[in-house]
Amino acid sequence: MMSLPDSDSEDELPPGWEERATDDGAVCYVNQQTKVSQWTHPRTGRSKRITGELPLGWEKYYDEQSKRQMFLNKETQQRTNIDPRLAFAVEEPTLNVAQVRQRFDSNSRALQVLHGKDLHGRLALITGANCGIGFETARSLALHGCEIIFACRNLSAAQEAIERIAVERPAARARCRSVSLDLASLRAVQQFVAQIKQSVSYIDYLILNAGVFGLPYTKTVDGLETTFQVSHLSHFYLTLQLESLFDHRTRIVVVSSESHRTANLPADHLTVQHLSPPAEKYWSMIAYSNAKLCNILFAQELAQRWKQRGISVFSLHPGNMVATELSRNYWFYRLIFAIVRPFTKSLQQAAATTIYCATANELTGLSGLYFNNCYFCEPSKLAKSEPLQQQLWTHSERLISDLITTNN
Incomplete structure (x- = not known):
């Protein structure tokens, strides 16, 4: 050559x-x-x-x-x-954010965002890709030639999802595979990363989509409140462990929520107890909102730390109360989601902003931005707090270090 x-x-x-x-x-x-x-x-x-x-x-x-x-x-x-x-x-x-023209909105679908794109040779790793918005994200990318790693706890559901895509595009079956990832266990994250590094040399799109909502108070095998670990801490650990597979072409997309605006994390003196509260201070809605705030805080801090490497990091809100399996843990939330279903986004519309953040050409060279309806959006004041971003990073690193040391 x-x-x-x-x-x-x-x-x-x-x-x-x-x-x-x-x-x-x-x-x-x-x-x-x-x-x-x-x-x-x-x-x-x-x-x-x-x-x-x-x-x-x-x-x-x-x-x-x-x-x-x-x-x-x-x-x-x-x-x-x-x-x-x-x-x-x-x-x-x-590069200037103000010069980026809005091409899509709340009605846009993921496949519209991808119109005309050829993603053959690209690789996306998507957590929670077996259902809901994660599945629609994986499906849309796969239909345009992208190779997909379905990082899921339920492998049978992930394989069923791959077969559903293969019905539409038989060639996509060879480009999709499922790998076991249980975000409720740091050891499982370690095992997942080891498996990925044996078979993959580069990741184009890391899409941190998985999350839980409306859980009764439960702890993971690591002894942390489940919503916090599954939605933030394990994703934090996963991203840092995969760092060697990223370069200037990589985009890291963190699926957050407008619910982050109702979070109650303190702006100063953040503690582990605020992040992973005891049972008597736990409320599922606030736990979810705090986890979604953590998603944005993490994305903002990561964008700063990896800015010199040219890696783009974005966070986003997919849509309000989209009809997914997110509400499956409590009958009341299932009822509310069912009532509002006619007025919310479809899964294709909900996946559009994720797809936009991962693939839009005009975002090349930008990082640390929050999106809603396929365009820039100002997150909450708390989300933009640099001290809080740094405190969360420090606590996350320390928790992981302590847990890994204990488990070993």
């Missing part, structure tokens, strides 16, 4: 840096020594984009063996994974 010459831009890159182009044309800068990646030129601070058609005689194809997009010069038979248009990349204005 031959290599193309470096970009002929007059702005010479520092030693050890390389230019790479994403599938949507954004130019990323990667330091081969430190493995740091960023969307702006390390010297000029400006961003670039490639535009236009491939040069005459060149064609793009997906190589099944290397699992990457390749370029072929049909005249010389030169093959490379470097886009030949990089030499002609042009500078573009600094």
Whole structure:
């Protein structure tokens, strides 16, 4: 395989840096020594984009063996994974949220968001993908060629979900597989990560979708309140353990909820007891709201910590009281969800914002944003509290360290 010459831009890159182009044309800068990646030129601070058609005689194809997009010069038979248009990349204005035009809204469906996209060669790992919004997210991506790992506690339900997709698109069966993940156990998360790392070298989309709602007071095998561990702590641990499988092309999407606005976590002096309360201080609705606030706090802090690596992290609200299995744990919530069902989003509409965060080209280079109805939305004041974000991170790390040490 031959290599193309470096970009002929007059702005010479520092030693050890390389230019790479994403599938949507954004130019990323990667330091081969430190493995740091960023969307702006390390010297000029400006961003670039490639535009236009491939040069005459060149064609793009997906190589099944290397699992990457390749370029072929049909005249010389030169093959490379470097886009030949990089030499002609042009500078573009600094990325600005205000310049992103709203293309979709509350009525948009996931498949509309994906219209015209070819996701062959992409890999998505989705927690809780066997039902509800998680399933609709997996289905929509799979129908567009994406490989899907169904990270689920119930493997039989996950396999049934895969078969449902295969009825629509038989070729999708080979691209979908289920792997056991019990978020109520940190040891199970460890085992899951070990299994994934044996079979996967890279993850394009990590979609943290799973959660629980309306539970009576219960504890996990690790001794923590279940809503907190399943909805936040195990996802936190999972993400950090999978870090070696991410790079500047990866997007991490955290499914939160507008319920985070009713959370009662203290802005100062957060304690483990606030996060995982005892039975006498437990109320299922507040536990859910607090967990959803934790989702956004985690996403915001992660976005800051991994900003230099070029990894995009987003959180979102899928929709109000969508008809999923989330309400299955208490008859009263099932009744309420049934009553409002005619007035809420369909599963396709509810999955649209997740799909948008994972795949929208215009979000390349952005991070740390919260979305509702496929567009930016301001989260609560608590969610934007940097001290609270840092306190949650510290407590989460300490809890995991203590539990792992105890379990071993």
